Amino acid sequence: MTTLCECSPAAGSATCELNAPQRQTASCPTCGSSGKRVDLQTVKALVAISLRQIQASSFWFCRSQHCPVVYFAADNGQTLTIDQIRERVYQKEPERPDVLVCYCFQHRVGDIQQASPEERAALIADIKAGIAADQCACDIRNPQGSCCLGNVQQVAKRVELT
Structure with missing residues (x-):
């Protein structure tokens, strides 16, 4: 991709070849949704299967609620489904009150749904802290x-909208 450079005026009106990193995308092989790149460390930490079964070096997260795939590898087609993950996945069950929405501080969807507006604000402030x-x-x-x-x-x- 050729872009006008931002060189000093002494460089004249030259253009530079900028090697901006290409944004990689991959689609879930099951539902076709665009995936979100995740670190391999995340996948290894959350799978409930032997790490010997992990065949790819890079994975994508499928955010589609109606797809059983949580992680997929674009390079070899490997998929990891909800039954192969240690945690229930909020994006797959966003309306279930017993599903974690905050994994670090252990807040469930139902905690937020049942909280008063003041309690919700305090919960969000606590997470930010x-x-x-x-x-x-x-x-x-x-x-x-x-x-x-x-x-x-x-x-x-x-x-709040309901």
């Missing part, structure tokens, strides 16, 4: 491999 204190490990504990705060806020917003 835990994040600020570096007490979370969402990259390992959360099946999506990233922070769950957005999911928690989404559940809280749905409750």
